[in-house]
Amino acid sequence: MDALLERLRAGLPAEALITDPDVTASYAHDMASFCDAGAPAVVVFPRTVEEVQHVMRTATALRVPVVPQGARTGLSGAANASDGCIVLSLVKMDRILEISPVDRIAVVEPGVVNATLSRAVNEHGLYYPPDPSSWEMCTIGGNIGTASGGLCCVKYGVTAEYVLGLEVVLADGRLLNTGRRTAKGVAGYDLTRLFVGSEGSLGIVVKAVLALRPMPPQQLVLAAEFPSAAAACDAVCRIMERGHTPSLLELMDRTTVRAVNAMASMGLPETTEALLLCAFDTPDPSADLAAVGKLCAAAGATGVVPADDAAESELLLQARRLSLPALETVKSATMIDDVCVPRSRLGAMLEGTAAIAERFGLTIGVCAHAGDGNTHPVVCFDHTDADESRRARESFDEIMALGLELGGTITGEHGVGVLKKEWLARELGEVGVELQRGIKAAFDPLGLLNPGKLF
Template identity: 85%
Template sequence: MSSALIEALRAGLPADAVLTDPDVTSSYAHDMASFCAAGSPAAVVLPRTVEQVQHVMRTATELRVPVVPQGARTGLSGGANASDGCVVLSLVKMDRILEINPVDRVAVVEPGVVNAALSRAVAEHGLAYPPDPSSWETCTIGGNIGTASGGLCCVKYGVTAEYVLGLDVVLADGRLLRTGRRTAKGVAGYDLTRLFVGSEGSLGIVVRAILALKPQPPQQLVLAAEFASAAAACDAVCKIMEGGHVPSLLELMDRTTIRAVNSLAHMGLPETTEALLLAAFDTPDPAADLAAVGALCEAAGATQVVPAEDAAESELLLQARRLSLTALEAVKGTTMIDDVCVPRSRLGDMLDGVERIADKYALTIGVCAHAGDGNTHPTVCFDAADPDESRRARESFDEIMALGLELGGTITGEHGVGVLKKEWLARELGPVGVEMQRAVKAAFDPHHLLNPGKLF
């Protein structure tokens, strides 16, 4: 089968677009998630055109070979992990920005376009593409669409799903499906575009996307507020949102995260504090908004409130937040990054619960969060070479997800399900929900060739 597969793939692809050397293909076997099984692909293909993607899918359907779509493999749930004997379909070579239209305020892009590259390109037209995952310098738009990713600015500007207007999708049998539209409004038929956003490559291969753009906002200013407890910081978040404020970001770092960032980057963050809240505004008068939010933080018990004086100070504070996950990984060498989103009103309960779980399992668990939308990232730090510590890490991870559901939340706010959270998706959806999702999968992919073993 393998030789027939390779021969068939090469019949419709350039010679350098089909990789079969095991030393090379093994490097495409997995994303950045821990505790997620990965197999050995039969081949890795790197198409550059829609027609080449169609050829890959027609070949896979004819030979009944599974296909695992991939972007930059920055995912954190094993959603891009290979299965034994599969074809890994890497879309990183399809990296063209096809159009930027300032009148319609849309961009048309291929899936391999890097998020930061798109942001910089549209900025030249006075526009912005708001979704900004922490890995925005390396992650691709196709991967962002696959996981319905978010970022630091979600609290004001929303997540990827709100910016995808239309898609070109190659289906499992090689047919090309066009969904959505490029108009500002449109409600004709079922919303298949939203169906593909967050489907983790299990329903089709996105080969082109029409994305909504926003006018470039003013330069934002950031405020840092220190708190003697995580509960007080979460109370401040509730007061800010209840007060009708619309920050461009509202981020939280706990004591463990602060110390990890200082250890990695020597940034001089206040290690005596239990929680650091970062709030930003990109309004016409950000200083006034920061002053109002600063007063609310003080009312909630902030021990110190420091507004940045300029864009450079603001960026330094944001850089500390963006380094959080990298810094926590350096604590023990390996991390499991939870992605539990809870109602804002339960954010304090979530952080208190994570602290109890860390004590129970004698583990270091740092929490950074998109506090404005309740999306927490409890990050379990452990030594992967220590079997007992690895076991405790996995058990604590599961207990954190159970806590999130108990608090009325969801197992993933932006990282996706992949392999890591399959069991938990079933718990969240319930048997009827899983049955309906499987029925949708069967309609688009009757032979179950696309990203098998993911989601459910």
């Protein structure tokens, strides 16, 4: 410990190191349940690339593991500390270095908060689409680490589609530049995409070149009530089959709707079994919403209400963004799943999840990015009740198994971390895991970067 701190202090300002165990303990984990976390030896807050390089050179010399962190809003334990590690918090590296309206790019450091970047580029008439529900807190570095998505994925895609280039500090302290600033480029292997979603296991992202889009027109939202989740999922299939491209297509089940109302008094219709939100940011969103409204009615909607203006639309979107925080108030703890299935199997996923909830005697609310089949079943349980905690964990596993049975994946945007290591191996298979471990060894031969995550 003394040797570690002495070396770190040689290249870092005193205020960049925290060793008080009461403080370092607060940096031991992210927001996931049922994920082990160790006690970090030290938490460091670099502000420059050179300081990150110094940390990694020190870690390599002393064979000390390093756990990179952003805002710790993750839901899979990917930012959890291991015993004796260096927690490398990148939240102080929070500068927007460049916004170019001509090239339609932004160059940022990893600690920039998603919402801060979004508002900054809006001032230039530009748009950064990825918008996780935690966008007011989560950082771009964390978004890159988990390849996060958001409400707009159905039209605009996920984080990976907006990362053009990266500057990465490798495990031994060398600096690697990947990708480009240009609109296209195919020189060599796509190392940029390799880092996106790697959960800090291959290198430390210290700069990112992000693609931007022109600001779209103000979107309008439609809310449709359904007598069953199956009917709502049928509407989703009809909307996509007819070739519509909504900017948002989100689903909240009855449990979620009631939780949001209880927490924020949003006035959502509690008699509904499923609430579908559909938005368009086209030149004539009212016409698009009218067409979708007819499809919802044909699928059995009991009520279809288009928003009159942007303010009403934003209120509906705020209700959706509050879904996960609201479900967290139902019991003392939650496990938030992240299973993505083909759109055509969305109804089967929701019906299967409801059956699992009944079988285990648990409250499981579901909110979903319905337009891309990404469901978030939230298992609510009392963490002080050993039996209920056991049932919660078992139900979580059954939900993931159901997703794989339906041709889906164990994670659409939250990542693997500690929580889903076993399930990653099941999804990838023996050969897939072997090759991914080989990639990890090529970038991090000593296994110092975020050990114990992924596999």
